[in-house]
Amino acid sequence: MAAVFFMVTMALYFAATVSFLALLVRRADALSTFALTITAVGFATHTIALVTRMLTVSGASSPSFHEALSFFSWMLIFVFLAVEYRHRLHVLGSFIVPLALVSLVSAAALPDTVPTLQPVFRTLWVHVTLSMLGTVGFAVAFVAGVMYLIQDGLLKSKRFNVLYSKLPALDFLDDLNQQSIVLGFPLLTLGIITGAISAEFARGTYVNWNPEQTWALVTWLFYFVVLVGRLTVGWRAKRAAYLTIIGFAGVVLTLVGVALKSFGSVS
Amino acid sequence: MHIVVVGLSHKTAPVEIRERLAVPESRLGEALTRLCGYSGIKEGMLLSTCNRVEVYAVVEELEVGYTRIQEFLADAHLSVSSEQLTPHLYWQTGDRAITHLFRVACSLDSMVVGESQILGQVKDAFEVALTHKTTGLILNKVVKKAISVAKRVRTDTRIAEAAVSVSYAAVELAKKIFSDLRDKTVLLVGAGEMAKLAARHFIASGVRHVRVTTRTPQHAVALADRFNGTAVPFEQFREEMATADIVLVSTGAAHYLVGSDDVHRAVKQRMNRPIFLIDISVPRNIDPAVRHVDNAFLFDIDDLESRVVQNRGERLQEAERAEHLVLEEVGMVRQWLKSLEVTPTIVALKTRVEDIKRGEVEKALARLAHLPADERAMVEAMASSIVNKLIHNTMVTLKSEVATADGAAFVEAARRFFRLGEVGATSEDLDVEAPTTRTSANKPG
Numbered sequence: 001m002a003a004v005f006f007m008v009t010m011a012l013y014f015a016a017t018v019s020f021l022a023l024l025v026r027r028a029d030a031l032s033t034f035a036l037t038i039t040a041v042g043f044a045t046h047t048i049a050l051v052t053r054m055l056t057v058s059g060a061s062s063p064s065f066h067e068a069l070s071f072f073s074w075m076l077i078f079v080f081l082a083v084e085y086r087h088r089l090h091v092l093g094s095f096i097v098p099l100a101l102v103s104l105v106s107a108a109a110l111p112d113t114v115p116t117l118q119p120v121f122r123t124l125w126v127h128v129t130l131s132m133l134g135t136v137g138f139a140v141a142f143v144a145g146v147m148y149l150i151q152d153g154l155l156k157s158k159r160f161n162v163l164y165s166k167l168p169a170l171d172f173l174d175d176l177n178q179q180s181i182v183l184g185f186p187l188l189t190l191g192i193i194t195g196a197i198s199a200e201f202a203r204g205t206y207v208n209w210n211p212e213q214t215w216a217l218v219t220w221l222f223y224f225v226v227l228v229g230r231l232t233v234g235w236r237a238k239r240a241a242y243l244t245i246i247g248f249a250g251v252v253l254t255l256v257g258v259a260l261k262s263f264g265s266v267s
Numbered sequence: 268m269h270i271v272v273v274g275l276s277h278k279t280a281p282v283e284i285r286e287r288l289a290v291p292e293s294r295l296g297e298a299l300t301r302l303c304g305y306s307g308i309k310e311g312m313l314l315s316t317c318n319r320v321e322v323y324a325v326v327e328e329l330e331v332g333y334t335r336i337q338e339f340l341a342d343a344h345l346s347v348s349s350e351q352l353t354p355h356l357y358w359q360t361g362d363r364a365i366t367h368l369f370r371v372a373c374s375l376d377s378m379v380v381g382e383s384q385i386l387g388q389v390k391d392a393f394e395v396a397l398t399h400k401t402t403g404l405i406l407n408k409v410v411k412k413a414i415s416v417a418k419r420v421r422t423d424t425r426i427a428e429a430a431v432s433v434s435y436a437a438v439e440l441a442k443k444i445f446s447d448l449r450d451k452t453v454l455l456v457g458a459g460e461m462a463k464l465a466a467r468h469f470i471a472s473g474v475r476h477v478r479v480t481t482r483t484p485q486h487a488v489a490l491a492d493r494f495n496g497t498a499v500p501f502e503q504f505r506e507e508m509a510t511a512d513i514v515l516v517s518t519g520a521a522h523y524l525v526g527s528d529d530v531h532r533a534v535k536q537r538m539n540r541p542i543f544l545i546d547i548s549v550p551r552n553i554d555p556a557v558r559h560v561d562n563a564f565l566f567d568i569d570d571l572e573s574r575v576v577q578n579r580g581e582r583l584q585e586a587e588r589a590e591h592l593v594l595e596e597v598g599m600v601r602q603w604l605k606s607l608e609v610t611p612t613i614v615a616l617k618t619r620v621e622d623i624k625r626g627e628v629e630k631a632l633a634r635l636a637h638l639p640a641d642e643r644a645m646v647e648a649m650a651s652s653i654v655n656k657l658i659h660n661t662m663v664t665l666k667s668e669v670a671t672a673d674g675a676a677f678v679e680a681a682r683r684f685f686r687l688g689e690v691g692a693t694s695e696d697l698d699v700e701a702p703t704t705r706t707s708a709n710k711p712g
Contacts, residue, residue, distance in 0.1 A: 171540075234540075238562055
């Protein structure tokens with residue numbers, strides 16, 4: 001049941017991605033309505049897929065990386081639809097929906113076997129959820145950063161094309177970037193803390209400095225510096241855009257590390 | 268006699284060339300006097316805006332006139348040679364020259380079709396020419412007509428309503444940098460017309476904080492009052508840039524007022540918040556190198572142009588109607604010009620017969636010295652009556668035939684029959700309208 005909805009969602013997100021990418025270079029109201037509609041429908045089927053999946057694995061002590069990525073993808077679409085609803089910012093879909101599709105496809109590629117651990121690892125649910133919410137924040141910041149750099153480049157080079165007319169004002173993107181990090185950072189912090197607590201339960205040590213934990217901490221530290229830099233010495237605008245793009249690359253590397261481990265833990 | 272236009276505009280020359288040829292308002296009179304000092308140039312008017320430098324003139328001989336005007340333009344700047352100029356220039360005469368002027372005044376030749384500044388600029392150029400008495404019968408009539416056509420176009424078509432001006436383009440660009448203009452500050456440097464207009468557009472779009480600086484402090488205060496803003500001492504405006512989100516520069520300075528370092532410092536003080544710089548001055552007042560400063564967005568007049576060029580399509584329909592109006596009016600001016608060719612002929616004819624009559628009457632009366640005064644008057648009246656009757660039909664025919672294709676032939680014939688010689692300076696005598704009254708009538712406002 002969940003698997004069917006999952007596949008349907010993937011197909012819808014794929015169609016939405018193609019439409020949204022076409023909208024980057026074309027002005028077509030009908031197409032943008034279509035793209036938005038199928039994204040919304042995809043979000044609905046995705047929700048059903050997630051809920052039914054949760055019901056089947058509710059007894060599990062920890063979600064698999066498959067759930068985590070699917071949840072991440074769902075949250076991205078949720079954030080997009082929320083921003084779209086408030087600001088009528090179709091173009092955001094051209095950047096977020098492809099990202100959501102990629103994470104959903106990655107989720108599909110990963111084994112969906114739920115690890116069977118002792119009940120004491122229940123806290124891992126909290127850890128994964130919080131970490132993923134934090135990651136969503138950073139992903140949106142990343143998307144805002146990319147959009148910022150594109151709009152900055154178009155303005156600087158005076159290329160007033162379709163994309164220029166669709167992208168929002170620079171300060172809007174900079175604000176979106178800031179808000180995403182301000183929201184994402186505490187969530188990731190909590191995610192890391194709960195992760196450490198879980199580790200302490202499991203292995204009796206908070207941190208064992210394995211590569212992905214180290215990366216996660218480096219990434220966390222990086223965002224900390226970015227956030228402090230923004231609020232104190234004005235690391236905003238173009239610099240913030242670059243930094244959040246670099247930061248997100250760190251996040252992706254951490255996730256890839258976790259994903260590889262999840263492969264390893266199964267096979 | 269030929270009416271000609273020689274010039275260059277944003278369509279034929281880049282800003283680098285235009286800014287070198289542009290004649291500052293203060294030196295316009297001097298330039299006009301120089302222009303009319305060339306032999307063969309009877310009348311002249313100089314239209315110098317950020318987008319065009321054009322000479323309208325009445326010349327005796329076409330080729331010579333073109334050459335003289337081109338020399339005049341090349342003389343405007345030491346670093347410009349006549350050869351360098353040639354590829355950017357256009358030359359028109361007759362109907363085409365008149366059409367060009369009408370289209371310019373109607374803003375049909377502007378960067379932004381339908382923009383309103385150009386009409387005021389044409390009026391100003393005309394006023395300066397009137398003040399320096401460099402225009403005569405022909406240009407006075409044609410330019411006045413151009414102004415009235417432009418007014419008609421503005422009322423009869425929606426070209427002005429639909430117009431996106433350069434200043435509006437600036438607001439449009441600002442909205443791609445700042446999502447909300449209400450809490451933004453505009454710093455207006457200089458009191459150029461375009462910049463003032465842009466400032467007004469920004470206020471209409473929600474900007475509440477306006478700072479003004481000009482070289483003359485009183486001027487800045489007056490302007491600040493008008494915009495409900497504050498005046499800033501000119502010496503300090505570079506420091507003030509840090510508090511401004513939008514900097515509008517339009518001064519008459521011939522050099523860069525704002526350099527990369529100034530903007531760099533401002534951006535730094537702004538903690539990297541973007542700053543939007545608009546340079547509407549020609550010559551430019553902001554160093555183009557500012558483009559390379561991060562988080563600073565500089566747009567000059569040409570950039571704004573390319574922005575609005577895209578919006579032009581929507582206005583083409585209204586422009587089409589305006590073009591028809593222009594053609595109509597050019598036809599009317601053409602008629603007038605043709606009648607003008609006959610006017611000096613008629614004047615010369617009248618003078619000639621008057622001379623003959625006077626000579627003969629004096630000869631006769633000298634021999635009839637015994638006649639009482641009333642009889643002498645009768646002799647004089649009879650002579651007048653004879654010559655007037657003799658030339659009456661000739662004059663009527665000339666006036667009626669002049670509009671036809673053979674008009675020129677009739678004029679020629681009359682000249683030969685009465686041995687009237689060349690068309691001379693008589694045309695000036697016909698300019699009965701006093702320039703002073705016209706000056707006040709055409710004050711823009």
